[in-house]
Amino acid sequence: MKSSEIRFKIELDDQNYPDKIFWNASDGASEGLEEAKAITMSIWDHFRKETLRIDLWGKDMPVDEMKRFYIDTIGGLATSLRNATNDEFMASEMEKLCDTLVKHVQAEEEQQKKK
Template identity: 40%
Template structure:
């Protein structure tokens, strides 16, 4: 029996200096008919052979600083959820969530909920 496959496509438009000015994506299993635009993306994959993370971090030149802070906060918070779900390490995930609250405070959010 053939395994089901899903495809995620990311397109990055570059300006004359090779700086991203557009990012769009589409997934075959998503409920979307058209590409979705984005201002930033973080993609990480684990290389089991070398035992390290491979990453692609991109943002468009018009991504606002305050939006980037919110994006980073939400990404860190979701990583805490992923850590807990994947490993069962609730205490370690809570430590990361505590850092997220600190990050929100340092970023100028009055409450972490304001960044969600």
């Protein structure tokens, strides 16, 4: 059986906040660690019937990029949900939420330009 390993390396500042985030996958296209600005990971605990979450972002992650990161994450979850369960209603509702959030972020960007 083939296996793959995903590795994360987090550099912390003196107060233990993430400063830099690096990752690689053993069967990925690039060799060595690549820098990332944020990670969000969800793991289903079958025994507790709950989701364990890890959310990390580096100190230099801009707020506007963080918002787009979460919109992309929700959109990706919608696609995964559709593929895994064939639940068109839930996937479509998540995509509608993404559309609403994109409009919200765009409106915020327009407001910032006016200042």
